[in-house]
Each structure stands twice: as C-alpha cells, then as structure tokens.
Amino acid sequence: MNLTGTYRIDDAWSITAVAGWRNFDSLEVFDADGTQAWYLEFAEDARGEQLSFEGRVNYSSDTVRAFFGANYFWETGFQRVPFSSEEGIFLQCAARLIPGLACINNNTGVVEAAQATAILTGGAFTRLPYAAELFRNSATIDTFSVFGDLTIIPVPRLEFNIGGRWLTENRFSGISTNIPNPVITIPGALPPGPLIAGGINTGGQVLSAEGSFNAFLPRANILYRVTDNVNLYATYSRGRRSPVVQVNAGRVAGVLTPAVRVFPAEIVDNYEAGVKGSFGKLNFSLGAYIMKYRDFQISVPQQGAPALIVNADATNKGIEAELSATLSDNLSLFANGSYIDARVNNDPRFGNFAGDRFRLQPEWQGAIGGTLRVPVGDSIELFATPTVTHRSSLFFELPNNPVTSQGPVTLANLRAGVRDRDAKWEIIGFATNLFNEEYLMDGGNTGGAFGIPTFIRGLPRLFGVEAVVRW
Numbered sequence: 319m320n321l322t323g324t325y326r327i328d329d330a331w332s333i334t335a336v337a338g339w340r341n342f343d344s345l346e347v348f349d350a351d352g353t354q355a356w357y358l359e360f361a362e363d364a365r366g367e368q369l370s371f372e373g374r375v376n377y378s379s380d381t382v383r384a385f386f387g388a389n390y391f392w393e394t395g396f397q398r399v400p401f402s403s404e405e406g407i408f409l410q411c412a413a414r415l416i417p418g419l420a421c422i423n424n425n426t427g428v429v430e431a432a433q434a435t436a437i438l439t440g441g442a443f444t445r446l447p448y449a450a451e452l453f454r455n456s457a458t459i460d461t462f463s464v465f466g467d468l469t470i471i472p473v474p475r476l477e478f479n480i481g482g483r484w485l486t487e488n489r490f491s492g493i494s495t496n497i498p499n500p501v502i503t504i505p506g507a508l509p510p511g512p513l514i515a516g517g518i519n520t521g522g523q524v525l526s527a528e529g530s531f532n533a534f535l536p537r538a539n540i541l542y543r544v545t546d547n548v549n550l551y552a553t554y555s556r557g558r559r560s561p562v563v564q565v566n567a568g569r570v571a572g573v574l575t576p577a578v579r580v581f582p583a584e585i586v587d588n589y590e591a592g593v594k595g596s597f598g599k600l601n602f603s604l605g606a607y608i609m610k611y612r613d614f615q616i617s618v619p620q621q622g623a624p625a626l627i628v629n630a631d632a633t634n635k636g637i638e639a640e641l642s643a644t645l646s647d648n649l650s651l652f653a654n655g656s657y658i659d660a661r662v663n664n665d666p667r668f669g670n671f672a673g674d675r676f677r678l679q680p681e682w683q684g685a686i687g688g689t690l691r692v693p694v695g696d697s698i699e700l701f702a703t704p705t706v707t708h709r710s711s712l713f714f715e716l717p718n719n720p721v722t723s724q725g726p727v728t729l730a731n732l733r734a735g736v737r738d739r740d741a742k743w744e745i746i747g748f749a750t751n752l753f754n755e756e757y758l759m760d761g762g763n764t765g766g767a768f769g770i771p772t773f774i775r776g777l778p779r780l781f782g783v784e785a786v787v788r789w
Contacts, residue, residue, distance in 0.1 A: 462486055479537075
C-alpha cells in the first residue's frame with residue numbers, strides 16, 4: 319500500500335510526502351537433486367514487513383532545479399530453510415555405504431537406495447524420514463537518510479547536476495537451527511551427527527547480534543545539448559549494498575555462543591558517458607561505462623582447512639548501442655547490441671575466483687528486428703514483427719566451470735496477424751524460439767553443492783494465437 323501527497327506552494331516550490339507499507343509471505347518447496355529419490359528436498363519460507371516514510375521539498379525555475387528531504391525505512395523478517403530426506407537414501411546416495419547398491423539404477427530408474435535403511439538397521443526399520451530446519455535467519459533493520467539534488471543550467475544547452483544521500487542504519491541479525499541426529503549410526507564409520515554436516519544445532523534457540531553503520535552516496539551528471547536533436551552526457555554515481563552482521567552458532571567452553579562477523583559494505587562506483595540523438599527518422603544511442611566493484615564476499619577453498627571468506631574486487635567495462643529507423647509508414651527496423659567484460663579482478667588473493675567472469679553474464683549480446691504493416695482496404699491491415707536475439711557463451715557458476723556453462727545461443731521469434739486499423743481488434747499468431755533451439759538457462763544450483771548439479775533447460779518452441787478486442 320502506498321500513499322503519496324503533493325502540495326504546491328507556488329510555481330517554483332512544492333512539498334511531496336510518501337508513505338508505504340508492504341507485507342509478504344512466500345513458501346517455495348523444491349527438489350534439489352532433480353531425481354525421483356527422496357534425497358535432497360528443500361524449502362524456503364520467507365516472510366517480512368516493511369514501512370517507509372519520506373518527505374521532500376522541490377524547487378524549479380528556468381536555471382535551477384533542486385530537491386531535498388529525508389527518509390525513514392524499517393523492515394523485519396525471516397527466512398527459514400527446512401530440509402527433508404530419508405536416512406538410508408541420503409546416506410547411500412551421498413556416501414555409498416553399501417557396496418554394489420546404486421542410488422538410482424540408470425537403466426530402470428528404480429531408487430535402489432530405498433533398500434539401504436533396512437540393510438543398515440538389520441531390518442529394524444525399512445524407512446526413516448528425516449526432517450530438519452537447517453537455519454532460520456532473522457533481521458530487523460531501520461535506516462534514516464537525508465538527501466539532496468541540485469541542477470544548475472548556466473546556459474540553455476548545458477546542465478550540471480550534483481546530489482547525494484547520507485544515511486545511518488541499525489541492523490539486528492539472528493539465527494537458529496534445529497538439526498537432529500539421524501537414527502542410523504555405524505560405529506567407526508558413521509558417528510552420531512546431523513546428515514548435513516557443518517552447522518551447530520541450537521535446538522531452536524535464537525543467537526543474535528547487532529551493528530550500526532553510516533554512509534554517504536554521491537552522484538554527479540553533465541548534460542550538453544549539442545543540437546536540438548543530439549545530447550552528450552557523462553555521469554558518476556556510487557551504489558552500496560549494506561554491511562552484513564553475520565551470526566553463526568558457535569561454542570566456547572562447551573557453551574552455545576553466537577559467532578559474529580561483520581562484512582563491510584559492498585561498493586560500486588559507476589562512470590558512464592555517451593551520446594543520444596536522432597536524425598530525421600533515425601534514432602540512436604551509444605554509451606560506454608566502467609564500474610569498480612569492491613568488497614563483495616567470496617569463499618576461497620583452503621587445502622586442509624575451512625574455506626576462507628575474503629572481500630574481492632571486480633571491474634566491469636562495457637559498451638551499449640541502440641539504433642531504430644522508420645523507413646516508411648509501413649516499415650520500421652531496430653537493432654541493439656552490447657559488450658561487457660565483467661570479471662573478478664585477476665588478483666592472487668582471490669584464489670580460484672581470480673579473473674573469472676560473473677555468472678549469467680555473456681560478453682556479447684544483441685537483437686535485431688522490425689515491424690512490417692500491409693494495408694488491406696481502408697479498415698484492415700496485416701502486420702508481422704520478426705526478431706532475432708543472440709548472446710555469447712556464459713557460465714552458471716563462480717568459480718567458472720565448463721560443466722555448468724552454455725555456449726552461444728541465437729533465437730528467432732515471430733509475431734504476425736491481422737487487425738483493425740483503428741486498433742479496435744486484432745488476431746495475432748506468435749512463435750518463440752521458432753527453430754526449437756536447445757539451450758540451458760541455468761546449471762549447478764543447490765544440487766551442485768552435493769556433487770550432482772541440476773540443469774534448467776531453456777524454453778522450447780512455443781506457439782499460439784491471441785485475440786484482442788478493445789472498447
């Protein structure tokens with residue numbers, strides 16, 4: 319729910335107030351191993367509530383535009399991850415405790431590991447359901463900020479803009495777990511402990527910590543109107559992802575104690591310059607940018623020791639271009655493309671992440687297409703809009719893994735039909751992925767952490783018909 323009010327004092331001054339409230343409740347249950355075995359069944363239960371209030375004063379004249387104000391934001395919420403499995407299936411699929419017994423028979427699809435519980439317990443049990451709450455993260459955040467923005471127009475074709483936001487925030491974090499030990503244990507081979515190792519069971523007890531932080535986020539822009547149809551611009555801005563107060567469960571002298579680590583804010587400094595304009599029926603834009611990204615967290619494996627969490631840096635450089643043309647009343651074309659070199663900096667401190675590309679980020683991507691309209695009489699027209707999209711290869715994980723990657727993909731799409739020239743009705747046929755290209759949208763996922771990456775295929779060819787009536 320959102321409420322916005324504006325009061326205009328005079329032609330130059332006005333006041334704006336904004337209030338917002340949001341509540342969400344989301345539950346997703348998914349099969350992380352991607353098989354018919356009762357092996358890795360997870361869920362994500364997330365709930366939260368947010369409140370925000372903002373007031374600002376606005377000023378506008380022929381040579382100056384400005385606004386300043388303050389904002390308050392509050393949020394509370396939690397995220398819990400339940401886990402479900404069958405003990406024998408989990409142990410056999412994960413550790414192959416029983417020689418010769420497969421997790422799943424590749425030929426028949428039978429879950430042979432379903433026999434493991436009876437074998438491992440000597441027939442005392444045939445099935446042992448296991449349920450745990452791997453973790454429950456909770457947080458309460460309140461942020462107060464003041465902001466301002468000033469644009470000066472010294473001459474009609476030139477604008478200078480500078481602005482910024484100062485903020486202070488308090489962050490409260492909590493964690494709890496409920497991870498029981500399984501029934502099945504094997505002396506000397508499988509000592510008592512949770513099925514998924516690595517966490518300490520708090521038995522539902524919440525461990526917490528808090529922290530306070532401040533930041534200033536500046537921005538600046540220059541706009542120069544070379545002609546009435548061509549603009550040059552340059553911008554700088556800083557973005558921030560707030561610090562993280564991370565709480566894990568630990569023990570000191572056998573006593574359950576919060577293990578707290580504060581990760582610094584992630585900072586992005588973005589620089590961009592470009593040109594936008596039009597020449598008759600031709601519109602174009604060209605921009606180049608560089609982003610300096612620092613202090614994002616990565617986990618670097620250490621031989622014989624737990625992974626080391628370090629703050630990494632990255633540099634993203636890119637160019638984007640767009641072109642559209644109206645060749646006639648019945649034909650228009652467009653094309654766009656971009657290049658981006660988005661990588662973790664090649665620094666030995668970043669281990670096997672050094673120099674790797676970010677996930678789901680192709681170096682090259684683009685699209686071309688157009689719309690053709692053919693009048694049929696005075697009241698009806700035929701139309702067609704074909705498009706072709708292309709993207710270069712990409713990785714699905716960091717560190718980059720060729721197994722979880724996708725090569726270049728080119729897709730063709732088409733929308734065509736007939737309609738009333740006054741747009742009162744239309745009948746449209748459409749086809750996406752016209753040539754039924756096979757490709758992957760994602761790979762690795764939760765199953766990858768257990769050595770069995772799952773893959774999400776791209777949509778196959780889809781086609782259909784739409785009918786639209788407007789009145």
